[in-house]
Amino acid sequence: MENKKEKSFSSLLLLLGLLLGGALFILWLKGRKSPVLPALDEVEVQSADDGVVESTGNRQDALLNAIRKNPGISTSALQEFFPDVTDRTLRRDLNKLIDMKRVRKEGSTKSSKYYII
Numbered sequence: 001m002e003n004k005k006e007k008s009f010s011s012l013l014l015l016l017g018l019l020l021g022g023a024l025f026i027l028w029l030k031g032r033k034s035p036v037l038p039a040l041d042e043v044e045v046q047s048a049d050d051g052v053v054e055s056t057g058n059r060q061d062a063l064l065n066a067i068r069k070n071p072g073i074s075t076s077a078l079q080e081f082f083p084d085v086t087d088r089t090l091r092r093d094l095n096k097l098i099d100m101k102r103v104r105k106e107g108s109t110k111s112s113k114y115y116i117i
Contacts, residue, residue, distance in 0.1 A: 059085065060093055064116065067103060072113040 059082075066081045067073055075090065082090060094114060097103040106113045 060097055063090075063093055063097065064102060067114050068116050071115050072106075074114075075110070075112055078114070 062082070063078065066078060070077065075087070075094070078090060078094075079085075079087060085093075094103065094105070098105055101117055104115045104117050106115065
């Protein structure tokens, strides 16, 4: 009788360990950075004054493609193309592309439209 209780207790502990391990793994996955979309400060940009072509990251390239295919696109429409990117990050990327003279912005705040230069 005692042996049966020990086996069921061991099985219960094993099950709880697996559940806890799975939950921790899911939390780890949610917290890690995306390997496809680097943060803006991880992208090296060279000055245009040197005559060197400025480099952009994958996300900025994707933004340029979205604007190229949809001239005059709004920020809210761009957000639909990039649902995993926060609004703040999207605006930061757009401002960086504007500073690099790759994109032109017309209008202000919510009425802003973006065009390729």
